Amino acid sequence: MTAPAQPLTLAAEAGTGGILLWVVLPYVALAVFILGHVWRYRYDKFGWTTRSSQLYESRLLRIGSPLFHFGILVVLIGHIGGLVIPKSWTEAVGISEHTYHIGAVVLGTIAGVATLGGIAILIYRRRTVGPVFSATTRNDKAMYVSLTVTIALGLAATVAANVVGGGYDYRETISPWFRSIFYLQPDPALMAEAPVLFQLQAISALLLFAFWPFTRLVHMLTAPLGYLTRPYIVYRSRDVQLGARAPHRGWERTGS
Numbered sequence: 001m002t003a004p005a006q007p008l009t010l011a012a013e014a015g016t017g018g019i020l021l022w023v024v025l026p027y028v029a030l031a032v033f034i035l036g037h038v039w040r041y042r043y044d045k046f047g048w049t050t051r052s053s054q055l056y057e058s059r060l061l062r063i064g065s066p067l068f069h070f071g072i073l074v075v076l077i078g079h080i081g082g083l084v085i086p087k088s089w090t091e092a093v094g095i096s097e098h099t100y101h102i103g104a105v106v107l108g109t110i111a112g113v114a115t116l117g118g119i120a121i122l123i124y125r126r127r128t129v130g131p132v133f134s135a136t137t138r139n140d141k142a143m144y145v146s147l148t149v150t151i152a153l154g155l156a157a158t159v160a161a162n163v164v165g166g167g168y169d170y171r172e173t174i175s176p177w178f179r180s181i182f183y184l185q186p187d188p189a190l191m192a193e194a195p196v197l198f199q200l201q202a203i204s205a206l207l208l209f210a211f212w213p214f215t216r217l218v219h220m221l222t223a224p225l226g227y228l229t230r231p232y233i234v235y236r237s238r239d240v241q242l243g244a245r246a247p248h249r250g251w252e253r254t255g256s
Contacts (some may be wrong), residue, residue, distance in 0.1 A: 021203065022188035026181045029206040034215025037221065050219045058069070060121055070120025076113035078104060083178045087171045101169070112155035117226045119148055143215040150204040157197035174198060176226035 040048060061136055082104060090100055123144055126132050161168035177190035191199060212218070 018192050021199075022177065022191040023186045023220070025203070025206050027185070029210040030181075035079065035210055036210075037218065040213050040218060046216055046224065050216050051135070053126075053132045053135055056135070057125060058131045061124040061127070064118045064125060066118070067114050067232040068122060071111045071113075071115030071118055072151075074107060075115055075151075078108050078111065082171060083175050086175070086179075101162070101167070105158065108158050109155070109163065112151065112158060116148075116151050116155055116239030119144070119151065139224040141182060141217060143211065143217065144209045146204070147212055150201065150208050151237075153201035153204055157195070157201050160197055161195060166196070168195060170194070170198060196239070 069239075081220065087097065087100075091097065126136050126144075173190045173193050177187055180187045180190070194202075
């Protein structure tokens, strides 16, 4: 009998390369992600925006933006569930590994296709609509490339391993490695066992998170809570004829 073929990986053993990729890089990316947001908020509050281009074009935006945002939301929830929640927890509540695997693959593939399709429409819009392209910075272009590569690698890894291939349970290797980073006990040997597409997707995601604070993606971490307590803005007309109703007592004009 011949031994089963081992999956192609970037590092067969957790040597120096494995330490750099699966120990050093995650902590560097995490530190840049946190400190970068602090710096951006303190010194670039006015730049903390999506720089919306809806005024320039809305037809393609109405298609691409919901497709991308709903897709990426499902992808994000799936990654949080798969990476953060141990397999023993889902089994403890009665979700078998087969059921979890089927649900994750089906939803993950659909969400990945939707996300990739949505970002493709948004990129096409930015390249073909003149005013939108003129408002696109080099930083935006780099962000779109990094985001697209990460999404494409994630979708390719899922399809290659679980749709075309015989299946791969990333919760046995990648998930424990991810949690070990936050336990401050990183285990690079776990990632050395993962297929190369999963490794590439992990690296691209780490680089994206390091780049994140310096792009328009920072808007994902904000919510317009200030609008709930912001005082009303009072507008008063200079023309006494404007308005169909007489002014309330105390609001009469006092002269120019």
